[in-house]
Amino acid sequence: MDQLFMAGGTVVIGVFGCVAYFFLSNMILDAVWPPRGPDAGRNILRAAMIRPWLFLFPAIALLAVYLVYPVFVSIWLSLHDNTGQRFVGADNYLWLLNDRKFQESIRNNFLWLLVVPGGATFFGLIAAALTDRIRWGNFAKAMIFMPMAISFIGASVIWKFIYDYRGEGRTEIGLLNAVVEAFGGTAQTWLTLEPWNNFFLMAVLIWIQTGFAMVILSAALRGIPEETIEAAILDGASPFQIFLKIKVPQIWGTIAVVWTTITILVLKVFDIVLAMTNGQWGTQVLANMMFDWMFRGNDSGRASAIALVIMLLVTPIMIWNIRNAHKEMR
């Protein structure tokens, strides 16, 4: 309980500190260059130069220390040995290239990239298109959207239960094995079944992310100008033609945004693999491998090199995002 008081106290101190900082810094600025008196005009201009930076300072400071500074330290660490003391040049990267687990991780990450963003966007698009047409659509949406609120680790527990395997002669309590047996198949230990186990892990992320895709695509579908659809109906297009040839082409931009957002998430996927297989049986991915080298391997050089590989993979999307944001501002 003490802890909660501490947390509450921190909230109060934090909020109060923030307000006090902004209030005092603005007051000092106005006192140094008062917006009145003989120099009022010049003072207002001068204060206007400084004020934005007062507003921005706490945010910039936090971002600089917690997101920008680590990038440079990571680069530095990746060029040093496991203790971070001795310079080893590109050794860590060369080691990566020849490491079997790394090759496996890269292969799996690409598999994830191929399957998950596509799968989630596909199901999201279908769910969006269908739920908009029925009366209980909002309820259906809420149900499909719900996994978004569940933690990756919670979702892993939920799905590990589905994939559960009891062994021969015992009643299967995992849904998947029960269904397989009901159709006359034999129960499997799904999570050790290479290479298909990767796809069973991906199913978890698709399950979580479909709701996200659905919500955004549904809004985009509703934003399509009605005239285009009316015209298509008058021309005798079937509902499928309307959907595939009129609606989908008009929301390509949004589909791309959904796709890239999930892509970034996939590159960082970690909890699911850690919780379900911990990278065994050919399911390793970059983020989990990095975590492994950081905690179990205790090797800051190799772990940083892996983190930088993830950063490298994210960079094209980052540039694309920045460009898009820039275009909109004009």
Added chain:
Amino acid sequence: MDNIAGTKSSLVWAVNIAVVVLVLLWTIPTFGLLVSSFRDRDQIATTGWWSSLFPHEASLRFRIGDAETQRQEGEVFVIDGSVFEAGGTVSAFGTSNRDPAAHEPGEVVDFGDGISGTVNEDGSYRVTSPVAFEGRSPRLFVTSVTPPRFTLENYDRVLFAQGLGRAFLNTMTVTIPATVIPILVAAFAAYALAWMEFPGRSLLIASVVGLLVVPLQLALIPLLQLHNAIGIGKDYLGIWLAHSAFGLPLAIYLLRNYMVGLPREIIESARVDGATDFQIFLKIILPLSFPALASFAIFQFLWTWNDLLIATVFLGNTQDQLVMTGVLRELLGSRGGDWEILAASAFVSISVPLVVFFAMQKYLVRGLLAGSVK
């Protein structure tokens, strides 16, 4: 609107059925675990959760009580007792495994050797013999129907015996400050980026968009070293700062997009009336931005509550620092087969986000749209 040219009713049916299938696919996994979290340990391990929703039929093989438990009633020797430990209903019984359901409950059956007996519907049995029972007592085959039985025991166990209650407090301790603190910091910055003119503004906005996707993996080692170097170590202060900073790009981005859309006239007329930027921000922008603030708060709350990576790195795994996601991870490792523990723990940890989710869905959707469709 698609329906203006009379939709075929067969298509309407197809759509409804397709959505039902989708909804079932998306809810059954969670539902299965929820049901399991209320079942007792032995039942989870022996039958699928789907069968627990209906009365459960099982065949029991049972050996009646030992010869020592017999007592003499007048001329006959009697062994009695119940085939159930926890209750149920007998639908049939038999004396040999060739026909285990040969007799109705209540029927008196000849066991051979002069022994006879019966099993009643409630599971009680009574077997009598003219001579004393010796050696191995006779076997009974019982077909029983057990009604669905649910219990809160699992929750009781995980919350108090497995330390999840403590972890719940720890999670709250992490989440509350980490949700509130970035909001104000981000709001001031977003205002400056939306409504103040200064050189370098568009560069800063571009940096925020770029920082949105920086993988956190990159930040872990350097920041842990930094925290250790300046003496924060692995403690709550460190994780509050980390979560706040990692949430800032999204917060600034969402809030700036929202604030830019506020009507220019309001802000300009306030300026003309002599309001300072600080006053405009506090009295006009902040109240008007409430929907965006709420959206971000929900995101940040869900994210910090559900996070495992940052908590593992920046907090220790002692009892007073381990958060719920961390406990779940440990349970998955150490008690991988004890589904009653895992199911109940998972539901304790996802209950709060689910409540927040259903209560504030409107703001969550709005935030998603503002953050992505642009």
